[in-house]
Amino acid sequence: MFKVRKDEPHYAYLPDAKAPTENQYGKKIDLSEEYAELTGKSLNINGDSSISDNPDRYKQHGFYFNADNCISCHACESACSEKNDLPPYLAYRAVGYVEGGTYPSYTRLNISMACNHCDNPVCLKGCPTRAYTKYAEYGAVLQDPDICFGCGYCTWVCPYNAPQLDVKKGHVHKCNMCVDRLEVGLKPACASACLAGALDFGVIETTPENRDQLKTSIPGFPTADITNPNIRFQQTKTLPQDMSRTDATALKYHRNDETGEYEPMVDEQRKSDKKLWNLRKLLTSHENAHIAFTLSAQTVIGAFFIVLFAQYFGNDTGFVDFAANVSSTYLPLMATLLVLLSFGMAKLNLHLGRPHRFYRGFYNWRMSPVSREIAGISLFFAGLAGYALFAWFNNGVAQFFANLSALAAIIGGVGGFYYMYKLYRIPARPYWNHWQTGSSFVGSALTLGGLLVVIVVSITHGFTLTSATLEFTAIFILGGLIIESLGLLFHARDMKHSHSEGAVSYYEQTTTYGKSWLFRNILLVINSIAVALVSIYGLSGVSGAILGVVLSLSILTSAILGRALFYVLVIPTTMPGAFFWRNKGFEEHARETGLANMPQAGVLADNH
């Protein structure tokens, strides 16, 4: 048990306040009914089996933040980091700010934020390893680093940047609500440390002494709709119409006078019209493994379905020639698919903080799209391997198993593909949360799958292609390119006019990565036209071969560039940062200039 001092100050104790039955989202505050089977047990904190007598133990607790009062003294953050023994490069709680007005009528609004122990913990639902638990005790959402394999998906889905991926340790850790202190009736360390009457803590929907409001929003705080966070605010002072961020995100929050709410939009003060390539940043991000995995998995799934289509329906649809071609190329084709998929899966696995825990990826198949994706792709992989093996033998039993394997691969492929798409539909990441993510994935599968098939077929046939083969695969390639392009068109339009971080992503897309983006768009158009022409006129001779190679490379470049843009441009709905701390721009700068080599700079020199 946490040791309470004899003279523990009054402010450190949890207040005795009457809470309503339901919270503002209509959920019961008393959690003992919902989690009846969990009540009355020890939390086993550090192996201590005692059970607390805190009378509010089974009520949802939450932080209370009086934004009028915060002075950004960092006491809460520091008390948290001290208690949890955190390294300088990472923190469970952080204070950022937004500012507005003109000197001297200037206002800075500081926001201290940790985990909101949400009613709808998207981290828990997203985590493939079931490292998260929502406890009946205090409604605390706790994460167990010993289970986590460091994929960082929780850090994608959380709108508040609460879970912290510790790249050095290879796992995530986060705010634990100081449940050890709660068990003995004390507020968490951060709330007890506050020096400004800003941060407080208690049963949710209870108002601390001297406070009036129980708001669920303040400027800079993402909409409560996503997770139903257990934090309440007071913010009574009138703020300027525009509140800007100081971190590198060119984002401001603009008051909509009809609703009184502040909506994110591009900060024109920071706008620059400069169009840049930024290729190095684009191609060396932490998400490179995802580029490799998604593209290779989509290519393989696409190619497999094309092959399957050729195998089963080729003769009926007039592509007899192609079907025959595929049959005769069967082994190299299957081998290529298996190798490529293995490569993608290996890249994905190795990017985990703890690759040896890969098997835990299935643990949360009930809730996590990541688990389902992994399950689907694994099933697909098994099916693919089985199909490749059994279809090789020409007897009935083998044929049966081949069909069974194909069925497994179809189910796994479709399921895995769907959840691969689904896992990016993250409300906290508006740039991804659009149907275009799906069209892009389908487009890649068709284009790259078709391309792969046609390349393998061509190689195995001495660099000759029949017009039927060309026509058949061109349909897929061109179809993919068109689907992808249409998706991008709508996506760009929607992002540009969105009232979300998506608008800033669009701004970054057209400026910071403007030239890369434009180049990819041009490639898409040229590739589409070229594929159409090739399907009509065919490829022949040395010039044909050269053209084929160039076109293939062009398609591949466009796909990789596009996918890299997809990852680098996403701007999560996270809390505003400060000028140095939680400022992605400064972190990059510190790495580039070597400031990060000093551990006390608080930036990890190597974040991969």
Add this chain to the structure above:
Amino acid sequence: MLFGRNKKNPIKIADKGVVDWKYTTCGYCSTGCSIEVGLDKNGAAVATRGVAGADVNRGKLCLKGIFEHELFNIPGRGDKPLIREHFYDAFEQTNWDTALDKVADEIKRIQSTYGRDAFAIVSTGQIMTEEFYTLGKLARGVIGTNNYDGNTTLCMSSAVSGYKRSFGSDGPPGCYDDFEHTDCLIAFGSNLPEQHPIIYWRLKQALEKRQFPVIVVDPRVTMFAQMADIHLPVTPGTDLALLNSLVHVILDEGLEDRAYIDSNTTGYDEFIKTVEHYDPVSASKICGIDEDTIRNVARTYANAGAAMSIWTMGINQSTHGSDGVCAINNLNLVTGNIGKPGGTSLSITGQCNAMGTREWSGCSGLPGYRVLEKQQDREDIAKFWGIDPEFFPKKRGLFQTDIFPAIETGQIKGMWLIATNPMTSMTNTARIRKILEKLDFLVVQDAYQDCESNQYANVYLPAGVWAEKEGCFTNTERRVNLIRNVIKPHGDSKPDLWIFNQMAKRFEQGQKIKFPETSEGVFDELRQLSKGRMLDYSGMSYEKLETQKGVQWPCTEGDETGSPRLYTDGKFQYPDGKAKLLALPFIDNNEVPDDEYPFWMNSGRVVEHFHTRTRTGKVGNINKFSPTPYMEMNPDSAKELGIQHGGYARLTSRRGDGVVMVQCTQRVPPNMVFIPFHFHECANRLTLGLLDPHSRQPAFKQCAVKIEAVADQHAAAVRNKEARAF
């Protein structure tokens, strides 16, 4: 088990394994927070927490205190004494005897060749009171140099000077409890949330219970300014005009406390003659605060039952800092706001023991608020120490800011720096560098071997830091706090007290005078020397200091507790018992912006750093909040000059240049920039630091600079990174 995992692991929460909490007092600022350091079973300091029952901080700590246990093991600590012939040679490790002998020999050589005052001693506000007193004994009674001062000249000497001029003695008359009683508070150039977060918390607690107007005078929109009811964005360096005008309105409208003025002050006639010139219309043209606001603030202050003023460096660090302090005292004298609950003139001090050095180091005179100019004081101390009173000079020697120019012109040949880092802290870095190069002999005594001034040392003496030693600090509200020894000094470093005592043994006169070995033994001398005086310690003991978590002086023998306020009876320290109302004409001698250098440069502190970052620059969990210097700049001005938020800009003044990262914010006006002073080779490359005529404190906060965009951002980033080692 593949798809489900029903059994949860036990919850793991970091446990630092503290087995013992040791009582001590924070070693950063002058707030005087009681701290407990947690030791694990190996005796390593692993945690810190605020002492719950301490009146000052009531269990709270600011971020620096929260991570204070990390101080003991940060990089750059000195382990062994170092020695070298010239500053451009490489240091060699040596033993204590060799190092101390060398220092003593050099002091003797320089003094015998060039005179006693040719060796200067510049100390600090960082070491314990017992150490200050011992150093004073060594400097004044043994070595006998009159060029002995502390770095408090850079932060508090205007407050000291102002208190002396107004009240006849140094000594802040108020306390934190005044927040609970006041009906109006004005803060002049004080940014409590950033500089003294715990004092801000005490104020905020008072405001939660009871609303009263808070008025903040500051050219920047600090968090304090933002939280205030009224913010006066004053033109830099003109607060004296504002203060004179406030008094003008009060007297003009008959809002003064006439009875208090009549019975407790002198100098009214001359005072009123000067104040007459500062009608709000004229003053508004100088200070940039409109006349209506001046009247409104003056009336609010005068009509409040009890009103208090606090100030920090915004007042002290200007060309008329001492006058500014006197003007604040004037304001409180005419409204009868001295010595009553909620009515006070309270200087919010800087360093943890700036007060201790003021009281006991003898930098500005002799221990126990005694002065060299008084024969009685010289005789008292000479007798107590057992030396000839004629050994003392009859007049105070040079201030720190005059010692450096005296090195420049060759009068001073050797110097001993104790826990201070002028290479970063003093104005005009280039000049300071040149001055240090000129010394025949420099000894640097510091806990940190990597403090930049050590670049010019011939001998480096590694000292213990904070709770590696034992002794007292006096805080802003005159509270004497005890620092218990928590762990032993790092490596072969030694407590400053030990170093001073060993040095004394190396001088003939030092062998005649008693130098107690323990800090408690020294404390006993303080009790005896303070008996019956304003700063009476005689009722204190180490035990009492720990049980009561600090005792405010005066605490006379037999008193159970200390005294929260001074001058409660209206009796001041001038011989006639009255305070002086001083005539303070405002002369604008600042380097004001012009066509060539169109921006004001303002400097100041940020909450995460302390002084020259020798400590905070290495504690990652606080340094990370500003790991590299930055400049607050108005975005409109930045746009005009083509300067990017987050990019680097170049600043030039008449002293030199600097590159610094730009943070665009409307917190500062279009013609001003603000740079934290903590960083080596940054703000002070540019500062002018004109000296206050009374306190000799430099005007750190006002000078003129030119700003330009930097085309080669990468080169600027490299230059910035290479400018400092931490």
